[in-house]
Amino acid sequence: xxxxxxxxxxxxxxxxxxxxxxxxxxxxxxxxxxxxxxxxxxxxxxxxxxxxxxxxxxxxxxxxxxxxxxxxxxxxxxxxxxxxxxxxxxxxxxxxxxxxxxxxxxxxx
Amino acid sequence: xxxxxxxxxxxxxxxxxxxxxxxxxxxxxxxxxxxxxxxxxxxxxxxxxxxxxxxxxxxxxxxxxxxxxxxxxxxxxxxxxxxxxxxxxxxxxxxxxxxxxxxxxxxxxxxxx
Numbered sequence: 068x069x070x071x072x073x074x075x076x077x078x079x080x081x082x083x084x085x086x087x088x089x090x091x092x093x094x095x096x097x098x099x100x101x102x103x104x105x106x107x108x109x110x111x112x113x114x115x116x117x118x119x120x121x122x123x124x125x126x127x128x129x130x131x132x133x134x135x136x137x138x139x140x141x142x143x144x145x146x147x148x149x150x151x152x153x154x155x156x157x158x159x160x161x162x163x164x165x166x167x168x169x170x171x172x173x174x175x176x
Numbered sequence: 177x178x179x180x181x182x183x184x185x186x187x188x189x190x191x192x193x194x195x196x197x198x199x200x201x202x203x204x205x206x207x208x209x210x211x212x213x214x215x216x217x218x219x220x221x222x223x224x225x226x227x228x229x230x231x232x233x234x235x236x237x238x239x240x241x242x243x244x245x246x247x248x249x250x251x252x253x254x255x256x257x258x259x260x261x262x263x264x265x266x267x268x269x270x271x272x273x274x275x276x277x278x279x280x281x282x283x284x285x286x287x288x289x
Contacts, residue, residue, distance in 0.1 A: 099275075108282075109280075109282060110180070110269070110281055110282055110283055111269075111278075111280050112280070113277045113278065113279070116277075158275055161275045162231065162232075162274035162275040163221070163224075163232065164278070165221070166211075166219045166220070167218050168216070168217060168218050
């Protein structure tokens with residue numbers, strides 16, 4: 068079962084930063100946090116992952132709180148093409164991914 | 177680099193019939209996953225292979241679902257007999273190693289009537 072809790076939906080204005088929260092209060096010390104997104108009718112796409120340090124790549128930034136009980140995915144300048152369902156996942160036992168229901172991000176012009 | 181290939185993209189069958197899905201992972205990826213995604217839900221892992229061996233099939237309904245990965249490359253997932261509740265998108269994913277970044281195929285949308 069998913070170890071994460073996310074809001075079911077969020078809105079964001081085009082060009083603004085999208086901040087997607089995730090709670091994972093039962094995370095263990097060696098469990099990574101992964102983010103994937105799924106655009107309509109496509110398979111999920113990897114975005115970013117981290118253990119305890121903040122991470123940044125060309126797509127997004129991942130901010131993990133010091134106690135590791137929550138994290139935030141930041142899309143710095145959201146575009147209409149970022150409209151998707153975003154999944155926050157805790158990787159369990161090094162190789163198991165449990166997807167929750169995700170957050171539906173609606174980017175509006 | 178070619179992505180994960182799946183076929184067919186769509187399939188409609190009647191309940192109690194059988195169906196098979198095919199997946200070709202990214203070349204060199206040792207780990208292969210099959211997920212079931214019911215409308216409105218996140219993907220649920222059915223089975224995970226490492227090369228041609230099963231790593232985890234704890235959520236696979238083994239009375240009707242089976243999967244194999246002969247030669248450690250392509251994989252097939254079969255349902256026999258199908259039930260109405262099997263209507264879903266079946267996603268295949270692969271990664272270089274267990275726990276690594278997963279690359280997903282486009283999925284097969286199954287409708288059981």
